[in-house]
Amino acid sequence: MRRETCLNIALLLILLVFPLWALSVDEPFLITLTTRAVIFAIAGVGLNFALGLGGLVSFGHAAFFGVGGYAMGILAFHAQSYTPLMEWPFVIEGTKSMLVIWVVAIIVSGVVALGLGALSLRTSGVYFIMITLAFAQMFYYFAISWPAYGGEDGLSIYVRNGFAGLNTMVPIQFYAICYAWLLAVLGFVYCAARAPFGLMLSAARQNEDRVQAVGQTPYRLYLVAYTISGAITGLAGALFADLNRFVSPTMFSWQTSGEIMIFVILGGVGRVFGPVAGAVLFILLEHVLGGLSAFWHVYLGAILLGVVLFARGGVFGLLTGREVAHD
Protein backbone atom coordinates (compact mmCIF):
# COMPACT_ATOMS: atom_id res chain seq x y z
CA MET A 1 0.00 0.00 0.00
CA ARG A 2 1.21 3.50 -0.69
CA ARG A 3 2.42 5.46 2.29
CA GLU A 4 -0.08 8.22 1.63
CA THR A 5 -2.94 5.74 1.81
CA CYS A 6 -1.59 4.40 5.12
CA LEU A 7 -1.40 7.91 6.51
CA ASN A 8 -4.96 8.64 5.36
CA ILE A 9 -6.31 5.56 7.08
CA ALA A 10 -4.29 6.25 10.23
CA LEU A 11 -5.73 9.77 10.41
CA LEU A 12 -9.29 8.54 10.08
CA LEU A 13 -8.70 5.84 12.70
CA ILE A 14 -7.24 8.34 15.16
CA LEU A 15 -10.25 10.59 14.67
CA LEU A 16 -12.50 7.59 15.27
CA VAL A 17 -10.76 6.09 18.29
CA PHE A 18 -9.63 9.20 20.16
CA PRO A 19 -13.13 10.59 20.91
CA LEU A 20 -14.32 7.11 21.92
CA TRP A 21 -11.40 6.91 24.33
CA ALA A 22 -12.24 10.39 25.62
CA LEU A 23 -15.80 9.19 26.13
CA SER A 24 -14.67 6.15 28.08
CA VAL A 25 -12.53 8.26 30.45
CA ASP A 26 -15.30 10.86 30.65
CA GLU A 27 -13.49 13.83 29.12
CA PRO A 28 -16.21 15.62 27.13
CA PHE A 29 -13.91 18.59 26.58
CA LEU A 30 -11.55 16.45 24.50
CA ILE A 31 -14.47 15.29 22.38
CA THR A 32 -15.47 18.89 21.74
CA LEU A 33 -11.87 19.71 20.89
CA THR A 34 -11.79 16.88 18.34
CA THR A 35 -15.11 18.06 16.95
CA ARG A 36 -13.51 21.45 16.33
CA ALA A 37 -10.63 19.77 14.54
CA VAL A 38 -13.00 17.77 12.35
CA ILE A 39 -15.07 20.83 11.43
CA PHE A 40 -11.92 22.81 10.63
CA ALA A 41 -10.79 19.85 8.56
CA ILE A 42 -13.99 20.05 6.49
CA ALA A 43 -13.42 23.78 5.93
CA GLY A 44 -9.84 23.03 4.91
CA VAL A 45 -10.88 20.23 2.55
CA GLY A 46 -13.20 22.76 0.95
CA LEU A 47 -10.43 25.31 0.42
CA ASN A 48 -8.04 22.61 -0.75
CA PHE A 49 -10.44 21.70 -3.54
CA ALA A 50 -9.85 25.12 -5.08
CA LEU A 51 -6.30 25.67 -3.84
CA GLY A 52 -4.78 22.23 -4.22
CA LEU A 53 -6.46 21.07 -7.41
CA GLY A 54 -7.07 24.37 -9.14
CA GLY A 55 -4.24 26.48 -7.74
CA LEU A 56 -6.73 29.17 -6.70
CA VAL A 57 -5.18 30.89 -3.70
CA SER A 58 -8.38 32.17 -2.12
CA PHE A 59 -7.73 34.33 0.90
CA GLY A 60 -11.44 34.89 1.39
CA HIS A 61 -12.86 31.55 2.40
CA ALA A 62 -14.01 33.11 5.67
CA ALA A 63 -16.82 34.56 3.57
CA PHE A 64 -18.22 31.09 2.91
CA PHE A 65 -17.46 29.85 6.42
CA GLY A 66 -19.37 32.84 7.78
CA VAL A 67 -22.24 32.55 5.34
CA GLY A 68 -22.68 28.93 6.43
CA GLY A 69 -22.53 30.02 10.06
CA TYR A 70 -25.06 32.78 9.61
CA ALA A 71 -27.34 30.47 7.61
CA MET A 72 -27.53 28.36 10.76
CA GLY A 73 -27.69 31.37 13.07
CA ILE A 74 -30.45 33.19 11.24
CA LEU A 75 -32.65 30.13 10.73
CA ALA A 76 -32.27 28.99 14.34
CA PHE A 77 -32.68 32.54 15.69
CA HIS A 78 -36.05 32.88 14.00
CA ALA A 79 -37.09 29.44 15.20
CA GLN A 80 -36.21 30.19 18.81
CA SER A 81 -37.89 33.61 18.75
CA TYR A 82 -40.94 32.28 16.90
CA THR A 83 -40.69 34.98 14.25
CA PRO A 84 -40.86 34.21 10.54
CA LEU A 85 -37.77 34.91 8.46
CA MET A 86 -39.95 36.75 5.96
CA GLU A 87 -43.65 37.16 5.40
CA TRP A 88 -43.84 38.53 1.90
CA PRO A 89 -44.39 37.27 -0.81
CA PHE A 90 -44.60 34.01 1.11
CA VAL A 91 -43.90 33.03 4.68
CA ILE A 92 -40.55 31.44 5.51
CA GLU A 93 -40.20 30.17 9.04
CA GLY A 94 -36.96 29.57 10.91
CA THR A 95 -35.96 26.01 11.65
CA LYS A 96 -34.11 23.98 14.25
CA SER A 97 -33.59 21.05 11.90
CA MET A 98 -29.92 20.45 11.08
CA LEU A 99 -30.83 18.76 7.83
CA VAL A 100 -32.59 21.83 6.50
CA ILE A 101 -29.88 24.10 7.84
CA TRP A 102 -27.16 22.10 6.07
CA VAL A 103 -28.99 22.21 2.76
CA VAL A 104 -29.53 25.96 3.10
CA ALA A 105 -25.90 26.55 4.18
CA ILE A 106 -24.51 24.51 1.27
CA ILE A 107 -26.72 26.16 -1.32
CA VAL A 108 -26.35 29.73 -0.08
CA SER A 109 -22.59 29.55 0.34
CA GLY A 110 -22.33 27.81 -3.03
CA VAL A 111 -24.29 30.59 -4.69
CA VAL A 112 -22.19 33.23 -2.94
CA ALA A 113 -19.03 31.43 -4.10
CA LEU A 114 -20.39 31.32 -7.64
CA GLY A 115 -21.01 35.07 -7.60
CA LEU A 116 -17.71 36.03 -5.98
CA GLY A 117 -15.85 33.53 -8.15
CA ALA A 118 -17.40 34.88 -11.34
CA LEU A 119 -15.92 38.28 -10.50
CA SER A 120 -12.68 37.26 -8.78
CA LEU A 121 -11.62 34.67 -11.34
CA ARG A 122 -11.23 37.38 -13.95
CA THR A 123 -8.03 38.18 -12.10
CA SER A 124 -5.20 35.89 -11.15
CA GLY A 125 -2.16 35.68 -8.93
CA VAL A 126 -1.78 38.37 -6.29
CA TYR A 127 -4.85 40.20 -7.55
CA PHE A 128 -6.98 37.13 -7.01
CA ILE A 129 -5.70 36.84 -3.45
CA MET A 130 -6.46 40.50 -2.77
CA ILE A 131 -9.91 40.52 -4.35
CA THR A 132 -11.06 37.42 -2.45
CA LEU A 133 -9.74 39.00 0.76
CA ALA A 134 -11.61 42.20 -0.03
CA PHE A 135 -14.89 40.38 -0.61
CA ALA A 136 -14.57 38.54 2.69
CA GLN A 137 -13.89 41.84 4.47
CA MET A 138 -17.06 43.27 2.92
CA PHE A 139 -19.03 40.43 4.49
CA TYR A 140 -17.25 41.03 7.79
CA TYR A 141 -18.14 44.70 7.98
CA PHE A 142 -21.64 44.03 6.76
CA ALA A 143 -22.19 41.49 9.55
CA ILE A 144 -20.82 43.92 12.15
CA SER A 145 -23.12 46.70 11.07
CA TRP A 146 -26.31 44.66 10.66
CA PRO A 147 -28.17 45.04 13.96
CA ALA A 148 -31.02 42.65 13.11
CA TYR A 149 -28.75 39.67 13.75
CA GLY A 150 -26.71 40.87 16.66
CA GLY A 151 -24.23 43.07 14.83
CA GLU A 152 -20.87 42.97 16.52
CA ASP A 153 -22.18 40.81 19.39
CA GLY A 154 -23.30 37.97 17.16
CA LEU A 155 -26.18 35.62 17.77
CA SER A 156 -26.55 33.07 20.55
CA ILE A 157 -28.58 29.96 19.91
CA TYR A 158 -29.67 28.39 23.18
CA VAL A 159 -30.14 24.80 22.15
CA ARG A 160 -28.17 22.97 19.51
CA ASN A 161 -30.25 22.18 16.42
CA GLY A 162 -31.81 18.78 16.13
CA PHE A 163 -31.11 15.76 14.00
CA ALA A 164 -33.54 12.87 13.73
CA GLY A 165 -32.90 10.18 16.32
CA LEU A 166 -29.92 11.86 17.96
CA ASN A 167 -29.49 14.02 21.01
CA THR A 168 -27.14 16.56 19.49
CA MET A 169 -26.33 18.14 22.85
CA VAL A 170 -24.40 14.99 23.76
CA PRO A 171 -20.87 15.72 22.54
CA ILE A 172 -20.15 12.27 21.12
CA GLN A 173 -23.39 12.24 19.15
CA PHE A 174 -22.71 15.62 17.61
CA TYR A 175 -19.18 14.42 16.94
CA ALA A 176 -20.56 11.42 15.03
CA ILE A 177 -22.47 13.79 12.75
CA CYS A 178 -19.40 15.89 12.02
CA TYR A 179 -17.23 12.82 11.47
CA ALA A 180 -19.77 11.41 9.01
CA TRP A 181 -19.73 14.71 7.13
CA LEU A 182 -15.94 14.67 7.01
CA LEU A 183 -16.02 11.17 5.51
CA ALA A 184 -18.62 12.22 2.95
CA VAL A 185 -16.71 15.34 1.92
CA LEU A 186 -13.39 13.47 1.73
CA GLY A 187 -15.07 10.76 -0.34
CA PHE A 188 -16.42 13.32 -2.77
CA VAL A 189 -13.12 15.18 -3.14
CA TYR A 190 -11.21 11.90 -3.50
CA CYS A 191 -13.48 10.84 -6.35
CA ALA A 192 -13.60 14.24 -8.00
CA ALA A 193 -9.81 14.51 -8.01
CA ARG A 194 -9.59 11.28 -10.03
CA ALA A 195 -12.61 11.98 -12.21
CA PRO A 196 -12.54 13.84 -15.53
CA PHE A 197 -13.13 17.13 -13.70
CA GLY A 198 -10.11 16.66 -11.43
CA LEU A 199 -7.82 15.73 -14.31
CA MET A 200 -8.80 18.80 -16.31
CA LEU A 201 -8.82 21.21 -13.35
CA SER A 202 -5.40 20.10 -12.18
CA ALA A 203 -4.13 20.43 -15.75
CA ALA A 204 -5.42 24.02 -15.82
CA ARG A 205 -3.39 24.75 -12.68
CA GLN A 206 -0.29 23.36 -14.37
CA ASN A 207 -0.80 24.88 -17.79
CA GLU A 208 -3.77 26.92 -18.98
CA ASP A 209 -2.59 26.94 -22.61
CA ARG A 210 -2.68 23.16 -22.64
CA VAL A 211 -6.27 23.08 -21.42
CA GLN A 212 -7.36 25.57 -24.07
CA ALA A 213 -5.51 23.63 -26.74
CA VAL A 214 -7.57 20.55 -25.92
CA GLY A 215 -10.74 22.58 -26.27
CA GLN A 216 -11.64 23.49 -22.69
CA THR A 217 -12.02 26.81 -20.90
CA PRO A 218 -10.01 27.19 -17.67
CA TYR A 219 -12.36 29.91 -16.34
CA ARG A 220 -15.33 27.55 -16.30
CA LEU A 221 -13.34 24.83 -14.56
CA TYR A 222 -12.13 27.32 -11.94
CA LEU A 223 -15.63 28.68 -11.39
CA VAL A 224 -17.12 25.25 -10.77
CA ALA A 225 -14.23 24.34 -8.47
CA TYR A 226 -14.59 27.59 -6.55
CA THR A 227 -18.34 27.09 -6.14
CA ILE A 228 -17.94 23.56 -4.80
CA SER A 229 -15.09 24.71 -2.60
CA GLY A 230 -17.22 27.50 -1.13
CA ALA A 231 -20.17 25.17 -0.56
CA ILE A 232 -18.03 22.70 1.41
CA THR A 233 -16.52 25.46 3.53
CA GLY A 234 -20.03 26.86 4.09
CA LEU A 235 -21.17 23.49 5.40
CA ALA A 236 -18.25 23.55 7.83
CA GLY A 237 -19.37 27.03 8.92
CA ALA A 238 -22.87 25.76 9.73
CA LEU A 239 -21.43 22.89 11.78
CA PHE A 240 -19.03 25.25 13.55
CA ALA A 241 -21.86 27.57 14.50
CA ASP A 242 -23.82 24.63 15.80
CA LEU A 243 -20.85 23.42 17.82
CA ASN A 244 -20.53 26.79 19.57
CA ARG A 245 -24.27 27.54 19.47
CA PHE A 246 -23.05 31.00 18.57
CA VAL A 247 -22.30 32.98 15.43
CA SER A 248 -20.45 36.25 15.26
CA PRO A 249 -18.75 38.40 12.62
CA THR A 250 -15.43 36.81 13.68
CA MET A 251 -16.31 33.92 11.40
CA PHE A 252 -15.99 36.37 8.49
CA SER A 253 -12.68 37.87 9.64
CA TRP A 254 -9.51 37.55 7.62
CA GLN A 255 -7.93 35.66 10.51
CA THR A 256 -10.44 32.91 9.81
CA SER A 257 -9.44 32.87 6.15
CA GLY A 258 -5.83 32.66 7.29
CA GLU A 259 -6.50 29.79 9.66
CA ILE A 260 -8.29 27.78 6.97
CA MET A 261 -5.30 28.35 4.73
CA ILE A 262 -2.96 27.30 7.53
CA PHE A 263 -4.76 23.94 7.80
CA VAL A 264 -4.15 23.36 4.12
CA ILE A 265 -0.52 24.45 4.13
CA LEU A 266 0.36 22.63 7.38
CA GLY A 267 -1.18 19.43 6.11
CA GLY A 268 0.00 19.54 2.52
CA VAL A 269 -1.45 21.43 -0.42
CA GLY A 270 -3.15 19.22 -2.98
CA ARG A 271 -3.31 16.09 -0.81
CA VAL A 272 -6.92 15.08 -0.29
CA PHE A 273 -6.32 14.34 3.40
CA GLY A 274 -3.82 17.17 3.88
CA PRO A 275 -6.22 19.62 5.54
CA VAL A 276 -7.32 16.90 7.96
CA ALA A 277 -3.76 16.49 9.18
CA GLY A 278 -3.37 20.27 9.21
CA ALA A 279 -6.50 20.91 11.24
CA VAL A 280 -5.67 18.18 13.76
CA LEU A 281 -2.15 19.52 14.13
CA PHE A 282 -3.46 23.08 14.50
CA ILE A 283 -5.88 22.12 17.27
CA LEU A 284 -3.17 20.06 18.95
CA LEU A 285 -0.75 22.99 18.88
CA GLU A 286 -3.43 25.39 20.05
CA HIS A 287 -4.20 23.08 22.96
CA VAL A 288 -0.64 22.20 23.96
CA LEU A 289 1.11 25.49 23.24
CA GLY A 290 -1.95 27.47 24.37
CA GLY A 291 -1.56 25.74 27.73
CA LEU A 292 2.08 26.79 27.98
CA SER A 293 1.81 30.40 26.96
CA ALA A 294 -0.74 33.01 26.06
CA PHE A 295 1.54 33.93 23.17
CA TRP A 296 1.25 30.53 21.52
CA HIS A 297 0.65 32.11 18.12
CA VAL A 298 4.33 33.06 18.06
CA TYR A 299 5.28 29.38 18.16
CA LEU A 300 2.61 28.52 15.63
CA GLY A 301 4.08 31.16 13.35
CA ALA A 302 7.55 29.69 13.76
CA ILE A 303 6.29 26.21 12.96
CA LEU A 304 4.42 27.48 9.92
CA LEU A 305 7.58 29.22 8.70
CA GLY A 306 9.45 25.95 9.17
CA VAL A 307 6.87 24.08 7.11
CA VAL A 308 6.87 26.62 4.31
CA LEU A 309 10.67 26.81 4.18
CA PHE A 310 11.67 23.21 4.75
CA ALA A 311 8.66 20.99 4.13
CA ARG A 312 6.74 22.43 1.22
CA GLY A 313 4.43 19.44 1.09
CA GLY A 314 3.36 19.95 4.72
CA VAL A 315 2.91 17.01 7.06
CA PHE A 316 2.02 14.78 4.12
CA GLY A 317 5.06 15.83 2.14
CA LEU A 318 7.27 15.18 5.15
CA LEU A 319 5.88 11.72 5.86
CA THR A 320 5.27 10.39 2.36
CA GLY A 321 7.99 11.99 0.26
CA ARG A 322 7.35 13.54 -3.09
CA GLU A 323 5.07 10.87 -4.47
CA VAL A 324 1.75 12.23 -5.66
CA ALA A 325 -1.22 10.16 -6.75
CA HIS A 326 -0.96 9.22 -10.41
CA ASP A 327 -3.29 6.29 -10.70
Next chain:
Amino acid sequence: MTDPVLSVEGICKAFGALEASRNIDIDLRSGEIHALIGPNGAGKSTLISQIAGALQPDSGRVVFGGQDVTAMSTAARSRLGMARTFQISSLAMEYTVLQNVVLGALGARGDVFRFFRPVMKDRALLERASLALQKVGLEEFRAFRTSELSHGQRRQLEVAVALTLEPKAFLMDEPMAGLGAEGSQRLMGFLDGLRHQTPILLIEHDMDAVFALADRISVLVYGEIIATGSVDDIRNNPLVRSAYLGEEADA
Protein backbone atom coordinates in the same frame (compact mmCIF):
# COMPACT_ATOMS: atom_id res chain seq x y z
CA MET B 1 -9.81 21.84 -56.48
CA THR B 2 -11.49 21.49 -53.11
CA ASP B 3 -11.79 24.39 -50.72
CA PRO B 4 -8.84 24.88 -48.39
CA VAL B 5 -9.19 23.46 -44.89
CA LEU B 6 -7.94 26.67 -43.40
CA SER B 7 -7.65 30.07 -44.93
CA VAL B 8 -6.50 33.37 -43.57
CA GLU B 9 -7.87 36.37 -45.41
CA GLY B 10 -6.29 39.79 -45.17
CA ILE B 11 -5.20 39.65 -41.55
CA CYS B 12 -3.64 42.79 -40.10
CA LYS B 13 -2.23 43.19 -36.62
CA ALA B 14 -0.24 46.06 -35.21
CA PHE B 15 1.36 46.51 -31.81
CA GLY B 16 1.60 50.28 -31.64
CA ALA B 17 3.79 51.31 -34.53
CA LEU B 18 5.00 47.77 -35.14
CA GLU B 19 3.01 46.08 -37.86
CA ALA B 20 3.36 42.42 -37.04
CA SER B 21 0.95 41.24 -39.71
CA ARG B 22 0.32 43.20 -42.89
CA ASN B 23 -2.61 42.04 -44.94
CA ILE B 24 -1.69 38.38 -44.79
CA ASP B 25 -3.36 35.76 -46.96
CA ILE B 26 -2.40 32.17 -46.48
CA ASP B 27 -4.26 28.90 -46.86
CA LEU B 28 -3.84 25.25 -46.05
CA ARG B 29 -5.17 22.57 -48.41
CA SER B 30 -5.90 19.03 -47.46
CA GLY B 31 -3.00 16.62 -47.81
CA GLU B 32 -0.25 19.21 -47.73
CA ILE B 33 2.44 20.55 -45.51
CA HIS B 34 2.54 24.29 -45.91
CA ALA B 35 5.67 25.72 -44.38
CA LEU B 36 5.88 29.27 -43.12
CA ILE B 37 9.41 30.59 -43.02
CA GLY B 38 10.92 33.94 -42.33
CA PRO B 39 13.70 35.61 -40.36
CA ASN B 40 13.42 36.13 -36.62
CA GLY B 41 10.88 38.77 -35.74
CA ALA B 42 9.04 38.44 -39.05
CA GLY B 43 5.78 37.78 -37.19
CA LYS B 44 5.42 34.02 -37.64
CA SER B 45 4.37 33.26 -34.09
CA THR B 46 2.07 36.29 -34.06
CA LEU B 47 0.36 34.89 -37.12
CA ILE B 48 -0.01 31.43 -35.61
CA SER B 49 -1.43 32.97 -32.44
CA GLN B 50 -4.05 34.77 -34.48
CA ILE B 51 -4.96 31.63 -36.36
CA ALA B 52 -5.22 29.64 -33.12
CA GLY B 53 -7.24 32.36 -31.41
CA ALA B 54 -4.82 33.49 -28.73
CA LEU B 55 -4.60 36.92 -30.39
CA GLN B 56 -7.34 38.88 -32.12
CA PRO B 57 -6.41 40.37 -35.50
CA ASP B 58 -7.15 44.08 -36.07
CA SER B 59 -8.84 43.20 -39.34
CA GLY B 60 -9.27 40.27 -41.68
CA ARG B 61 -10.69 36.85 -40.99
CA VAL B 62 -9.81 33.25 -40.32
CA VAL B 63 -11.93 30.62 -42.03
CA PHE B 64 -11.67 27.05 -40.84
CA GLY B 65 -13.63 24.17 -42.32
CA GLY B 66 -15.84 26.60 -44.22
CA GLN B 67 -16.71 28.51 -41.04
CA ASP B 68 -15.62 31.99 -40.01
CA VAL B 69 -13.85 31.42 -36.68
CA THR B 70 -12.33 34.88 -36.26
CA ALA B 71 -14.44 35.69 -33.20
CA MET B 72 -14.11 32.25 -31.58
CA SER B 73 -12.01 31.47 -28.52
CA THR B 74 -8.99 29.19 -28.62
CA ALA B 75 -10.98 26.46 -26.89
CA ALA B 76 -13.81 26.66 -29.44
CA ARG B 77 -11.35 26.44 -32.35
CA SER B 78 -9.67 23.44 -30.72
CA ARG B 79 -13.03 21.73 -30.50
CA LEU B 80 -13.59 22.33 -34.20
CA GLY B 81 -10.38 20.40 -34.87
CA MET B 82 -7.61 22.96 -34.97
CA ALA B 83 -4.68 21.39 -33.14
CA ARG B 84 -1.71 23.46 -32.09
CA THR B 85 1.70 22.46 -30.86
CA PHE B 86 3.67 25.16 -29.12
CA GLN B 87 7.10 26.60 -29.73
CA ILE B 88 7.94 25.85 -26.13
CA SER B 89 6.46 22.51 -25.08
CA SER B 90 3.24 23.18 -23.27
CA LEU B 91 2.17 20.14 -21.32
CA ALA B 92 0.96 19.31 -17.82
CA MET B 93 4.40 18.58 -16.39
CA GLU B 94 3.24 16.87 -13.18
CA TYR B 95 1.23 14.35 -15.15
CA THR B 96 2.39 11.10 -16.64
CA VAL B 97 2.69 10.77 -20.39
CA LEU B 98 -0.52 8.76 -20.46
CA GLN B 99 -2.39 11.33 -18.37
CA ASN B 100 -1.45 14.07 -20.80
CA VAL B 101 -2.79 12.12 -23.72
CA VAL B 102 -5.95 11.12 -21.86
CA LEU B 103 -6.37 14.83 -21.11
CA GLY B 104 -6.45 15.48 -24.83
CA ALA B 105 -8.93 12.71 -25.50
CA LEU B 106 -11.13 13.95 -22.65
CA GLY B 107 -11.00 17.53 -23.84
CA ALA B 108 -12.05 16.45 -27.31
CA ARG B 109 -14.89 14.30 -26.00
CA GLY B 110 -16.02 17.24 -23.91
CA ASP B 111 -17.70 15.64 -20.88
CA VAL B 112 -15.41 17.32 -18.39
CA PHE B 113 -17.88 18.10 -15.61
CA ARG B 114 -18.06 14.59 -14.19
CA PHE B 115 -17.09 14.02 -10.60
CA PHE B 116 -17.36 10.35 -9.77
CA ARG B 117 -15.95 7.85 -12.29
CA PRO B 118 -12.14 7.63 -12.33
CA VAL B 119 -10.98 9.08 -15.62
CA MET B 120 -7.91 6.87 -15.85
CA LYS B 121 -10.15 3.80 -15.97
CA ASP B 122 -12.27 5.07 -18.84
CA ARG B 123 -11.79 2.46 -21.58
CA ALA B 124 -12.75 4.67 -24.51
CA LEU B 125 -10.38 7.45 -23.48
CA LEU B 126 -7.52 5.05 -22.76
CA GLU B 127 -7.90 3.42 -26.16
CA ARG B 128 -7.84 6.72 -27.96
CA ALA B 129 -4.85 7.81 -25.89
CA SER B 130 -2.89 4.60 -26.47
CA LEU B 131 -3.48 4.82 -30.20
CA ALA B 132 -2.05 8.33 -30.28
CA LEU B 133 0.98 7.27 -28.23
CA GLN B 134 1.63 4.36 -30.59
CA LYS B 135 1.51 6.66 -33.59
CA VAL B 136 4.29 8.88 -32.25
CA GLY B 137 6.20 5.96 -30.75
CA LEU B 138 5.90 6.88 -27.08
CA GLU B 139 3.92 3.81 -26.02
CA GLU B 140 6.69 2.47 -23.79
CA PHE B 141 7.00 5.77 -21.93
CA ARG B 142 3.35 5.95 -20.93
CA ALA B 143 4.03 5.66 -17.20
CA PHE B 144 6.84 8.24 -17.21
CA ARG B 145 6.26 11.58 -15.63
CA THR B 146 6.24 14.24 -18.33
CA SER B 147 8.92 16.29 -16.60
CA GLU B 148 11.27 13.29 -16.94
CA LEU B 149 10.98 13.19 -20.73
CA SER B 150 13.69 14.53 -22.98
CA HIS B 151 13.05 17.62 -25.02
CA GLY B 152 12.39 15.61 -28.13
CA GLN B 153 10.02 13.23 -26.40
CA ARG B 154 8.01 16.18 -25.12
CA ARG B 155 7.67 17.33 -28.72
CA GLN B 156 6.43 13.90 -29.70
CA LEU B 157 4.03 13.93 -26.78
CA GLU B 158 2.62 17.28 -27.86
CA VAL B 159 1.91 15.81 -31.25
CA ALA B 160 0.30 12.77 -29.60
CA VAL B 161 -1.97 15.00 -27.52
CA ALA B 162 -2.89 16.93 -30.65
CA LEU B 163 -3.68 13.63 -32.39
CA THR B 164 -6.22 12.66 -29.73
CA LEU B 165 -8.25 15.68 -30.82
CA GLU B 166 -8.67 14.01 -34.22
CA PRO B 167 -7.81 17.35 -35.75
CA LYS B 168 -8.65 18.63 -39.18
CA ALA B 169 -5.53 20.77 -39.30
CA PHE B 170 -2.26 21.09 -37.40
CA LEU B 171 -0.53 24.32 -36.49
CA MET B 172 3.01 23.44 -35.53
CA ASP B 173 5.33 26.08 -34.20
CA GLU B 174 8.92 24.93 -34.68
CA PRO B 175 8.44 21.27 -33.80
CA MET B 176 12.07 20.42 -34.64
CA ALA B 177 13.59 23.09 -32.42
CA GLY B 178 16.25 21.59 -30.21
CA LEU B 179 15.64 18.05 -31.35
CA GLY B 180 19.06 17.07 -32.67
CA ALA B 181 19.70 15.35 -35.97
CA GLU B 182 18.27 11.95 -35.16
CA GLY B 183 15.16 13.30 -33.47
CA SER B 184 14.53 15.66 -36.35
CA GLN B 185 14.82 12.81 -38.83
CA ARG B 186 12.28 10.74 -36.93
CA LEU B 187 9.82 13.56 -36.54
CA MET B 188 10.21 14.45 -40.22
CA GLY B 189 9.39 10.91 -41.20
CA PHE B 190 6.34 11.06 -39.00
CA LEU B 191 5.09 14.40 -40.34
CA ASP B 192 5.68 13.18 -43.86
CA GLY B 193 3.13 10.43 -43.34
CA LEU B 194 0.81 12.56 -41.23
CA ARG B 195 0.07 15.08 -43.97
CA HIS B 196 -2.11 12.65 -45.87
CA GLN B 197 -4.32 12.31 -42.84
CA THR B 198 -4.20 15.89 -41.59
CA PRO B 199 -2.68 18.91 -43.31
CA ILE B 200 0.00 20.82 -41.42
CA LEU B 201 0.83 24.50 -41.27
CA LEU B 202 4.44 24.34 -40.22
CA ILE B 203 6.67 27.07 -38.86
CA GLU B 204 10.23 25.87 -39.00
CA HIS B 205 13.72 27.28 -38.89
CA ASP B 206 15.45 24.18 -40.12
CA MET B 207 15.69 24.87 -43.86
CA ASP B 208 16.68 21.33 -44.77
CA ALA B 209 13.56 20.05 -43.09
CA VAL B 210 11.40 22.65 -44.79
CA PHE B 211 12.77 21.94 -48.24
CA ALA B 212 12.48 18.21 -47.70
CA LEU B 213 8.95 18.22 -46.33
CA ALA B 214 6.95 21.14 -47.61
CA ASP B 215 4.55 21.00 -50.51
CA ARG B 216 4.30 24.75 -50.48
CA ILE B 217 6.26 27.44 -48.73
CA SER B 218 5.27 30.95 -47.75
CA VAL B 219 7.90 33.49 -46.83
CA LEU B 220 7.09 36.08 -44.21
CA VAL B 221 9.27 39.17 -43.91
CA TYR B 222 8.45 42.16 -41.71
CA GLY B 223 4.86 41.02 -41.33
CA GLU B 224 4.28 40.61 -45.03
CA ILE B 225 4.11 37.49 -47.16
CA ILE B 226 6.53 38.19 -49.98
CA ALA B 227 6.16 34.88 -51.78
CA THR B 228 4.19 31.66 -51.76
CA GLY B 229 4.99 28.69 -53.96
CA SER B 230 6.56 25.29 -54.37
CA VAL B 231 10.00 24.50 -53.03
CA ASP B 232 11.61 25.27 -56.37
CA ASP B 233 9.70 28.53 -56.77
CA ILE B 234 10.92 29.71 -53.42
CA ARG B 235 14.49 28.57 -53.96
CA ASN B 236 14.68 30.50 -57.17
CA ASN B 237 12.70 33.56 -56.14
CA PRO B 238 15.14 36.49 -56.22
CA LEU B 239 13.09 38.46 -53.70
CA VAL B 240 13.31 35.63 -51.19
CA ARG B 241 16.99 35.10 -51.84
CA SER B 242 17.84 38.68 -51.10
CA ALA B 243 15.44 39.10 -48.20
CA TYR B 244 15.95 35.91 -46.37
CA LEU B 245 18.02 33.08 -47.74
CA GLY B 246 20.90 35.33 -48.68
CA GLU B 247 24.23 33.64 -49.12
CA GLU B 248 22.97 30.52 -47.42
CA ALA B 249 21.01 29.50 -50.50
CA ASP B 250 24.01 29.71 -52.76
CA ALA B 251 26.19 27.62 -50.51
